[in-house]
Amino acid sequence: VRCDGIVQIYKAHEVEVVALRDVDLVIDEGETVALLGPSGAGKSTLLWLLAGLLRPSAGRLWLNGADIGRLSQRSLDRLRAAQIGMVLQNPARNLIGYLSAAQNVTFAQRAVKRDRRRAGDLLRRVGLQDAGDRPAGRMSGGEQQRLALAVALANKPRLLLADEPTSQLDERSGAWVVDLIKRAADVDGTTAVVVTHDMSVSEALGRTVTIRDGRVGAEGRRGEDFVVV
Ligand code: ADP
Ligand code: ADP
Numbered sequence: 001v002r003c004d005g006i007v008q009i010y011k012a013h014e015v016e017v018v019a020l021r022d023v024d025l026v027i028d029e030g031e032t033v034a035l036l037g038p039s040g041a042g043k044s045t046l047l048w049l050l051a052g053l054l055r056p057s058a059g060r061l062w063l064n065g066a067d068i069g070r071l072s073q074r075s076l077d078r079l080r081a082a083q084i085g086m087v088l089q090n091p092a093r094n095l096i097g098y099l100s101a102a103q104n105v106t107f108a109q110r111a112v113k114r115d116r117r118r119a120g121d122l123l124r125r126v127g128l129q130d131a132g133d134r135p136a137g138r139m140s141g142g143e144q145q146r147l148a149l150a151v152a153l154a155n156k157p158r159l160l161l162a163d164e165p166t167s168q169l170d171e172r173s174g175a176w177v178v179d180l181i182k183r184a185a186d187v188d189g190t191t192a193v194v195v196t197h198d199m200s201v202s203e204a205l206g207r208t209v210t211i212r213d214g215r216v217g218a219e220g221r222r223g224e225d226f227v228v229v
Helices: 043-050 073-083 101-107 116-125 141-153 171-188 199-205
Strands: 002-012 015-026 032-036 058-063 084-087 159-163 191-195 207-212 215-220
Touching: 002 043, 015 043, 015 215, 032 043, 032 171, 032 199, 043 058, 043 159, 043 191, 073 084, 084 141, 101 116, 101 141, 116 141, 116 171, 141 159, 141 171, 159 171, 171 191, 171 199, 191 199, 199 207
Parallel strands: 032 191, 032 207, 084 159, 159 191
Antiparallel strands: 002 015, 002 058, 207 215
16 A cells, blocks of 8 residues: 555535645555554544545555556445455444344455355454354444454455454454454455554554654554554
């Protein structure tokens, strides 16, 4: 992923809000990145841009060689379906409530061949091996959050985008989520960008990118000091 001079401006009630300014960022394939920053800094906006759900007001955004800011809507939709997995902050929005947990995962396998074994393996890795038959809509927030990650990875996406994927999880199940993200990076080369406030998550992911007031600030590599926000 490469962002060159990305600027994002919203117009709300005739007033312009600059959500991001001059973001220059390169994330290599298979990297797992934690995106940190205070509320309102522009983290979700950057995630939405990377997902192709927003178009940059200025600047360019490259995903595996494609300039996703300039693709036609149709190509963008196709690229998103084939290459991007997303975990929204509210996990219920990722799921179809009346389908079972297992059906949610297999339903998401559009780009890859439907593979019940892979679906079962994903459920097991997030501790939902016994929950496959339960309707997603009846699960707890924490279970839905873990299921949402399994769904987002069902397609072997090249890019995983996750907005606070451990916010409803305890330490143990939070660690399953991190392990699964790292595993996807190792096994499938999935690049991950994870918005998080959880220091154990950002430390485990390795690279930290900090946003403040729409600007990308200090970038720590593993072993360097973390910027506390
Ligand atoms: P974060 O995810 O870091 O909390 P956001 O990306 O949600 O930050 O927001 C960045 C800035 O852009 C904030 O000032 C927010 O109020 C503003 N913003 C976000 N979405 C919109 C929108 N749809 N319209 C207008 N302003 C927005
Ligand atoms: P969720 O992650 O569950 O969508 P959020 O609190 O992040 O919850 O966002 C609430 C809603 O605000 C989203 O469903 C979306 O419609 C809108 N939203 C959030 N971020 C942006 C953004 N950067 N640009 C436009 N709309 C946004």
